[in-house]
Amino acid sequence: MSKKNPFRGKDKKSKTGTPARGGEKRRRRLPSAIATVTAAVRVLTDEAGTAARSARRTRGLRRHGRLETLPPDARALCDLAYEGLQPELLADYHVHVAGVGTSPTGAFVHPRAHSMRDPRRFVRFAVFRRAYGITDDARADEQFLSRLLDCAKWYPSPPRHGLLAFDRFHRPDGSPDLANTELYVPNGYVFRLAADNPRLFAPVISVHPQRPDALEALEHWHAAGGRIVKWLPNVMGINPASPSCDPFYEMMRKLGLSLLSHGGTEHALETDDSLQYLGNPQRLERALSHGVKVIVAHCASLGRMPDLKQRTKKPVPCFDLFMNMMDDPQWEGLLFGEISGLVQANRGERPLRTIMERTDLHERLVNGSDYPIPALRLTIIPRRLARQGFIDTKQRRGLEAIRAVNPLLFDLVLKRTVRHPETGAQLPARIFYEHPDLPLATKSIGESIVENAG
Numbered sequence: 001m002s003k004k005n006p007f008r009g010k011d012k013k014s015k016t017g018t019p020a021r022g023g024e025k026r027r028r029r030l031p032s033a034i035a036t037v038t039a040a041v042r043v044l045t046d047e048a049g050t051a052a053r054s055a056r057r058t059r060g061l062r063r064h065g066r067l068e069t070l071p072p073d074a075r076a077l078c079d080l081a082y083e084g085l086q087p088e089l090l091a092d093y094h095v096h097v098a099g100v101g102t103s104p105t106g107a108f109v110h111p112r113a114h115s116m117r118d119p120r121r122f123v124r125f126a127v128f129r130r131a132y133g134i135t136d137d138a139r140a141d142e143q144f145l146s147r148l149l150d151c152a153k154w155y156p157s158p159p160r161h162g163l164l165a166f167d168r169f170h171r172p173d174g175s176p177d178l179a180n181t182e183l184y185v186p187n188g189y190v191f192r193l194a195a196d197n198p199r200l201f202a203p204v205i206s207v208h209p210q211r212p213d214a215l216e217a218l219e220h221w222h223a224a225g226g227r228i229v230k231w232l233p234n235v236m237g238i239n240p241a242s243p244s245c246d247p248f249y250e251m252m253r254k255l256g257l258s259l260l261s262h263g264g265t266e267h268a269l270e271t272d273d274s275l276q277y278l279g280n281p282q283r284l285e286r287a288l289s290h291g292v293k294v295i296v297a298h299c300a301s302l303g304r305m306p307d308l309k310q311r312t313k314k315p316v317p318c319f320d321l322f323m324n325m326m327d328d329p330q331w332e333g334l335l336f337g338e339i340s341g342l343v344q345a346n347r348g349e350r351p352l353r354t355i356m357e358r359t360d361l362h363e364r365l366v367n368g369s370d371y372p373i374p375a376l377r378l379t380i381i382p383r384r385l386a387r388q389g390f391i392d393t394k395q396r397r398g399l400e401a402i403r404a405v406n407p408l409l410f411d412l413v414l415k416r417t418v419r420h421p422e423t424g425a426q427l428p429a430r431i432f433y434e435h436p437d438l439p440l441a442t443k444s445i446g447e448s449i450v451e452n453a454g
């Protein structure tokens with residue numbers, strides 16, 4: 001299938017401030033593609049082997065009594081991680097679900113993710129397929145779900161996981177653009193999963209603000225029990241600073257919906273470089289100025305972008321832009337951060353250190369795993385965290401053993417284990433709880449669910 005780009009040859013931004021997707025030249029360069037495949041083979045083999053072993057071990061644990069079969073060091077880490085926690089309050093605000101169409105969920109990934117003709121997408125999806133525990137493509141959706149359920153259940157006491165719907169890329173005229181849609185997870189799918197597993201899952205809405213039915217969709221999924229809306233602007237083609245979002249923000253404020261939006265550059269999903277600017281956290285100030293509560297995913301801890309207020313083109317760390325916003329008194333009570341990503345190797349140690357030191361901001365942070373990212377061994381590297389002084393060698397071994405059976409539990413135990421290298425301070429328990437001002441969803445999911453509706 002050839003990719004059609006409705007914006008090809010146009011400026012990065014249209015006059016209305018609505019994003020336009022850039023060209024695909026970079027992806028088509030053959031040497032780059034060959035290099036990508038070559039480099040990825042080792043990664044893929046490594047991740048695939050790990051994920052397959054992990055899935056096998058999880059099945060083994062199911063037979064043999066779950067966490068009791070972890071090595072003593074790993075069990076001790078779990079016990080320590082839960083010490084002083086109120087387990088019934090635990091929440092994970094950032095869990096991705098996906099589907100490829102082997103069951104009637106309505107979810108899909110970009111068709112080129114299945115084709116070697118697009119090596120970057122193919123390899124990326126292959127890595128995620130393994131991370132999701134998929135070994136049989138004909139039963140991919142079923143295997144994905146069973147692996148997620150296994151992981152979500154197997155904690156000493158499980159958190160409530162926010163399952164993210166993921167809307168399609170939309171053109172400036174509001175029509176869905178499937179050729180540019182990397183991932184689609186309909187709202188109906190996550191609401192159904194949450195209705196079937198209310199103790200484990202809470203549905204998180206995703207609606208593109210340019211959809212002609214955007215306001216009705218917000219009202220519908222709010223009535224069904226959703227309380228948070230998820231965006232990934234760089235991938236969905238959303239400019240949060242566009243005036244065209246104003247009616248959307250007004251409806252969100254009226255309904256009391258909060259926005260969980262990606263901040264910083266995005267590399268986990270295929271993203272055109274010309275759209276990365278949409279991840280500048282400062283663009284979310286437009287939502288804040290409408291009185292919408294905004295949670296910036298990953299505390300915008302990846303990438304550099306220009307400070308839009310300085311009118312200079314010199315890029316600065318997105319994390320600094322986010323922290324400046326957190327320090328701006330006008331956004332107190334409205335702006336929050338979500339900490340998935342801080343333990344990832346590609347962020348360096350500064351964001352994690354800084355967040356641990358800024359105890360004054362801890363009441364404005366929530367936890368997220370960004371599952372399935374914690375399943376990827378080359379993304380979160382305990383050995384490196386040990387070298388940086390956040391954990392010790394014995395903890396590293398215990399954490400690796402936990403990840404081998406349950407990446408979700410690994411993520412929670414890791415963040416409860418890390419200590420500031422100098423002060424020894426740890427992240428406080430309340431970061432891991434559902435925030436009183438940011439409910440994930442109502443406890444029961446309404447009857448107004450429309451199966452597979454977007």
Ligand SMILES: [Zn+2]
Pocket residue numbers: 094096370
């Ligand atoms: Zn994510």
